[in-house]
Amino acid sequence: MNRRQALLATGGTLMLPSLARAAWPEREITVLVAYGAGGSTDVCTRAVAAEAEKILNVPVQIVNRTGGQGTSAPAQAATSRPDGYTLATAGMAALAIMPHVLDLSYTLDSFSYLPGYARYLYGIAVPADSPFRTMAELIDAGKQRRLTFAAAGAPQNIGMFELNARLRTRFGFVPFPGGAEAVTAAIGKHVDFVVQNPPEMLPALQSGRLRLLASASDVRWKEFPDVGTLREQGIDLAVDSVLGLVGPKDIPSERVELLSRAFLQAAQAPAVADTLHRFGMIPAPVAAADFERMQRTAFAEFGPHLRAAGLARR
Amino acid sequence: MMDGLLQGFGVLMTFQNLSLCLIGAVLGTLVGVLPGLGPATTIALLLPISLKLDPTGAIILLAGIYYGVAYGGTITSVLMRIPGEASSVVTCIDGYAMARKGRAGAALGIAAIGSFIAGTFGVLGVMLLSPPLAELVIAFGPWEYAALMLAGLSLIAFFAASGVAKAALMALVGLFLGSVGLDPITGTSRFTFGIPALVDGVNIAPLALGLFGLSELLFLALSGDKKPEILRPPSTLLGFMPNRTEWKRSAMPIARGSVLGFFVGLLPGGGAVLASFLSYAVEKRLTKYPEEFGKGAIEGVAGPESANNSGTAGAFIPLLTLGIPSNAVTALLLGALLVHGVQPGPMILERQPELYWGVIASMYLGNFILLVLNLPFVGFFVRALEVPRRFMATAILLVCVIGTWSTGLNHFDVLLAAAFGIVGFLLRRGGFDLGPLVLAYVLGPTLERSLRQALLISDGDLTQVVHHPIALGFLIVSAAVLLSGLVFRKRPAVVQDGGS
Numbered sequence: 125m126n127r128r129q130a131l132l133a134t135g136g137t138l139m140l141p142s143l144a145r146a147a148w149p150e151r152e153i154t155v156l157v158a159y160g161a162g163g164s165t166d167v168c169t170r171a172v173a174a175e176a177e178k179i180l181n182v183p184v185q186i187v188n189r190t191g192g193q194g195t196s197a198p199a200q201a202a203t204s205r206p207d208g209y210t211l212a213t214a215g216m217a218a219l220a221i222m223p224h225v226l227d228l229s230y231t232l233d234s235f236s237y238l239p240g241y242a243r244y245l246y247g248i249a250v251p252a253d254s255p256f257r258t259m260a261e262l263i264d265a266g267k268q269r270r271l272t273f274a275a276a277g278a279p280q281n282i283g284m285f286e287l288n289a290r291l292r293t294r295f296g297f298v299p300f301p302g303g304a305e306a307v308t309a310a311i312g313k314h315v316d317f318v319v320q321n322p323p324e325m326l327p328a329l330q331s332g333r334l335r336l337l338a339s340a341s342d343v344r345w346k347e348f349p350d351v352g353t354l355r356e357q358g359i360d361l362a363v364d365s366v367l368g369l370v371g372p373k374d375i376p377s378e379r380v381e382l383l384s385r386a387f388l389q390a391a392q393a394p395a396v397a398d399t400l401h402r403f404g405m406i407p408a409p410v411a412a413a414d415f416e417r418m419q420r421t422a423f424a425e426f427g428p429h430l431r432a433a434g435l436a437r438r
Numbered sequence: 439m440m441d442g443l444l445q446g447f448g449v450l451m452t453f454q455n456l457s458l459c460l461i462g463a464v465l466g467t468l469v470g471v472l473p474g475l476g477p478a479t480t481i482a483l484l485l486p487i488s489l490k491l492d493p494t495g496a497i498i499l500l501a502g503i504y505y506g507v508a509y510g511g512t513i514t515s516v517l518m519r520i521p522g523e524a525s526s527v528v529t530c531i532d533g534y535a536m537a538r539k540g541r542a543g544a545a546l547g548i549a550a551i552g553s554f555i556a557g558t559f560g561v562l563g564v565m566l567l568s569p570p571l572a573e574l575v576i577a578f579g580p581w582e583y584a585a586l587m588l589a590g591l592s593l594i595a596f597f598a599a600s601g602v603a604k605a606a607l608m609a610l611v612g613l614f615l616g617s618v619g620l621d622p623i624t625g626t627s628r629f630t631f632g633i634p635a636l637v638d639g640v641n642i643a644p645l646a647l648g649l650f651g652l653s654e655l656l657f658l659a660l661s662g663d664k665k666p667e668i669l670r671p672p673s674t675l676l677g678f679m680p681n682r683t684e685w686k687r688s689a690m691p692i693a694r695g696s697v698l699g700f701f702v703g704l705l706p707g708g709g710a711v712l713a714s715f716l717s718y719a720v721e722k723r724l725t726k727y728p729e730e731f732g733k734g735a736i737e738g739v740a741g742p743e744s745a746n747n748s749g750t751a752g753a754f755i756p757l758l759t760l761g762i763p764s765n766a767v768t769a770l771l772l773g774a775l776l777v778h779g780v781q782p783g784p785m786i787l788e789r790q791p792e793l794y795w796g797v798i799a800s801m802y803l804g805n806f807i808l809l810v811l812n813l814p815f816v817g818f819f820v821r822a823l824e825v826p827r828r829f830m831a832t833a834i835l836l837v838c839v840i841g842t843w844s845t846g847l848n849h850f851d852v853l854l855a856a857a858f859g860i861v862g863f864l865l866r867r868g869g870f871d872l873g874p875l876v877l878a879y880v881l882g883p884t885l886e887r888s889l890r891q892a893l894l895i896s897d898g899d900l901t902q903v904v905h906h907p908i909a910l911g912f913l914i915v916s917a918a919v920l921l922s923g924l925v926f927r928k929r930p931a932v933v934q935d936g937g938s
Contacts, residue, residue: 160766161482162773170486188482192637193620197633225625227632272895277625298580298894299623301887302769304762311760314579315895323776327761327783402779435624 144176148379149208152183155369156212158197160190164323164403165367168242169213171399175390180383195228196220198370202234206372208379211238216365218256220422221278226438232423236375238384240368240410240418241391242400246280246340247325248354250317251310252333259338259357266293271316274306278426280319283340283363285429291359297433301416310334321406322347343406364422366408368415384412441849446795450803451495458491458499459800463807467508470522471514472841476643477507477523477845478766485857493778494793498800500774501754504767505801506558508710508747509808512549513819516542516739518834520651520841523712524642525746526717527876530650532731532738539734542820544680548688548736549743550812556696556744557805560751563700564758565798571704572759578705580891581903585912586705587885591714592916593719594874605874608865615640622887623894635850644842644851645879648858649872653839656863658831679816680736688740691721695744703749704756705764710749711880717745721937723922732871751801758782758794805821901906 154172159165166188174186189197194217201212219232248259256262265271266287273295275281281297288295298315300306301322310318311333318325319340326347328334339345339353340363354361369387371380390396391409400407410418430436450456469480469629488496511522516533536545578586594609595602618629619639630636680688684922698720699713721741722731731738756762761783763769771822775782780790787794825833842855862872896902903909 160478160770162485162770162777164773164776167773167777192634193625196634196637222625226620226627226637227633270897296894298891299625300620300761300891304769304772308576308756308760308762309579312576312579314581324761326781327785330781330785331783399777402776406519435626437626 147380149180149182151209152185153208153383154185154187154210156187156189156197156201156210158189158194158215158218161188164244164321164405165213165215167403168367168396168400168405170386172241172390173397175393175396176386179386179389184418193222193226195222195226195230197331198235199229201370202230202372204372206236206374206376208371208375208383211369211371211383214419215244215368216279216419216422217277219370219419221282221430224427225353225431227437232420234373234377235370236373236380237412237416237419238369238371238380239388239391239412240366240408240415241387241396242367242405243341243408244365244367245322245343245345245404245406246283246319246338246363246365247322247336247345247348248317248319248338249310249325249329249334249336249349251313252335254313254316254335256317256337257335259354259359262337263287263291263293263359265338266295267291270294270296272296272298274300274302274309274315274318275320276300276306278430279363279365279422280340281433282426282429283361284319285433286361287359288431289432290361307334326404341406346401350422364418366410366415366418367405368410380412388412440879442591442791442795443799444922445792446797446799449792449796450498450799454491455495455498455796455800456803457494459502459804460807462499462502463506463804463811466503466508467510467808467811469503470507470510470526472522477504478770480507481767481770485770485777489775489777489819493775493780494792494796496774496778497771497793497797500771501797501801502804504771505747505750505804506808508557508750509550509553509812511746512546512553512739512743514837516545517819517822518651518830518837519654520834520837521646523746524646524880525714525749527646527650527711528714528742528744529739530871531718531873532733532735534654534741535732535734536736538825540690541684541734541736544684544736544815545739546816546819547679547813548684548692548740550809550816552688552692552695552740552744553812554805554809555692556699556748557751557808558699558802559696560703560748561798561801561805563748564751564754564801568755568759571755575704575756575760575762575764577908579906580888580895581906581909582912583705583888584885584892585903585906585909585916586650587881587888589912589916589919590716590881591878591885592919593920594877595920596719596722604870607619608870608872608874609878612875612880613882615875616879616882616924617646617886622883623890627774633850635848637885640854640879641842641851642880645858647841648834648855649862649876651834653861653862653866655831655834655838656859657866658827658834665826668914684736687736690724691717691737692744694720694724695741695749699745699748700752702745703752703764710753710765713745713749714742715877715880718873719743747756750848754797754801758786758797772891837936 157166158167170186177184189200197212198214201210250256276422284295287293303320306318306320307324307328309315311328322382333431336348336351338357342362388409397407480503511526512529514520514522515526515529516537519530519534521527521530528666533545594605618636620627695717698717702713721737753764753768757768758766763772842851
């Protein structure tokens with residue numbers, strides 16, 4: 125890197141022919157994935173990267189930069205050279221929630237926004253022998269007495285806080301370190317219900333240990349086409365979380381546009397959709413501008429809820 | 439069941455699957471030897487390669503790494519007092535003491551054999567008991583975990599060779615170190631001093647490598663030229679093996695460790711580490727030679743090393759039957775299965791019997807391969823002690839620094855390890871036992887999270903624990919352990935005085 129710069133500085137004219145020949149990008153692009161290898165974020169990003177490689181004609185390599193609740197990768201990207209060669213995955217957690225909770229080295233203005241490519245799917249389920257058979261029954265009971273729900277964290281908990289605020293329910297949030305633990309707590313009836321994603325919930329739902337009351341997203345689960353979404357059941361709420369890419373701000377705009385086009389096209393590939401479905405996600409090719417707007421709106425909306433629940437930093 | 443197992447061996451008996459089993463086991467051993475490069479990192483690295491394989495082959499390979507690590511982690515613990523894995527921390531205590539007494543071969547041999555027995559026992563357990571044990575996992579909620587962790591913590595009473603006050607002080611330090619990072623409930627940061635590397639807490643690698651490995655380096659530097667005793671090179675291949683007395687003393691610890699490790703390993707959250715400590719404490723309590731503990735008691739190696747191996751097998755039960763990963767490594771295995779379109783869970787036995795039984799069969803074979811692989815190398819590894827001390831010390835330093843660096847890829851961890859090295863050295867000189875510190879550090883976060891979850895569920899009512907019989911049982915056990923630890927503590931000392 126440094127040598128290249130030195131070359132550019134001292135012998136810029138020598139470099140010109142090669143620059144003219146090779147259109148940008150000239151070398152591999154690195155995507156910092158905020159979560160560990162083998163997880164849903166990692167696998168889905170790898171699928172998108174594999175498609176983007178074909179479009180950009182350079183390798184798109186994945187580096188897992190885990191930690192800080194998904195904030196380490198975007199934090200590193202924010203301070204990297206704004207040449208478009210270093211990007212990071214970022215979702216609701218990193219952009220709309222953690223900035224309220226942790227003292228981070230970045231803000232929402234530290235980034236160039238690229239497209240979103242995947243949406244997490246959420247569902248609300250109760251143990252098989254729970255007395256609640258519909259969402260309406262669960263909500264009625266929640267108005268009478270305090271019910272507890274397990275979830276791995278935001279944004280599911282925020283969705284339930286919003287129900288509490290709007291419908292005067294008393295749903296108490298019990299955080300678990302991962303989706304699997306949250307689901308296990310519901311199977312064992314240690315909590316009244318669970319709000320999580322399909323990969324952890326499907327085994328329990330299919331074996332009849334849990335009962336799905338609603339899809340908490342905007343679409344139904346393809347494995348449970350008969351179970352309606354919250355909106356279809358008369359509750360105007362959808363827990364939504366879109367995963368996308370960001371880079372440091374000040375990447376030249378033509379490079380941002382080129383990358384946006386490439387990754388948006390990659391996100392539409394059938395192979396990507398296949399992988400996403402296996403991990404209980406839905407393809408969500410979201411244009412860069414829309415992705416940025418979504419995150420900023422969510423950031424503004426989540427603040428009051430997090431503060432009310434005592435989860436925001438003081 | 440026999441049909442299933444036969445089918446499994448049928449699946450295994452292809453050139454590809456046999457080689458994958460072998461590669462996994464060998465890689466696992468290597469990874470176990472190198473501290474820092476843990477099974478989770480290795481499996482993550484190999485995941486893209488495993489995508490090119492069929493799902494059965496991929497899981498055979500990755501599972502091989504997972505249980506292979508439990509074998510390899512012992513070697514550096516015994517020879518250099520560097521825990522290769524968190525679950526080998528406790529082996530450092532008596533394993534290394536044995537090596538100083540010239541019994542390194544016996545320690546490594548008994549660890550390998552104990553691991554084999556426990557590993558095989560664990561696979562048998564997975565095969566025979568999966569469905570009922572899955573129910574046990576589900577029965578564990580926040581109350582039960584909190585009480586279990588408390589019972590685990592009460593074990594410090596048995597580590598209190600240095601005195602109860604000192605052990606309790608070390609446990610408090612461990613609890614404090616475990617609380618660094620993000621608050622498990624609110625997610626706000628605690629004791630991080632604005633250092634990004636501390637947001638995810640104090641890593642086990644700098645802690646264990648510093649306290650145990652680097653502190654030993656300082657002791658070596660101070661101890662003059664005294665070399666560790668080495669047995670004469672053996673005339674036969676297995677000449678380094680444990681002698682008859684050592685065998686007799688190890689039999690029951692291996693059996694107890696196997697059973698204990700299996701059940702503790704089932705439970706999500708730090709199973710193998712807790713299992714090894716638990717086994718150490720149990721053996722220390724039951725042994726006829728308590729005065730030898732900490733000075734090279736073979737029970738202190740045989741028990742924990744067996745426990746951490748059957749624990750790794752136990753962790754497969756919730757993964758395969760419920761689709762619930764119980765630690766970071768099985769979470770990666772779950773990911774690997776999902777990538778291949780396999781949904782683990784109760785249906786796996788009906789939908790993909792060849793995968794389920796293939797993996798079970800590969801675990802039997804893998805454990806056997808590891809035994810065959812490890813025993814002949816014992817002699818080779820023991821010779822490493824003949825290396826002049828200045829080279830050995832350099833090697834320890836190198837291994838500790840690289841091990842620390844490779845887990846988090848940041849400088850801060852290396853500095854932290856150095857600090858822990860000095861702290862560990864000072865504490866050990868001051869007669870403090872480091873076991874309680876590590877135990878509390880490992881159990882503390884789960885204890886805190888579970889207790890706070892339980893209080894969230896009960897809306898702050900601590901008396902709700904009476905509705906949880908399992909939790910009550912653990913509380914009674916903790917009380918009994920604490921009492922017996924305090925009351926009977928004096929007895930061994932008297933025996934020792936009379937004997938010597």
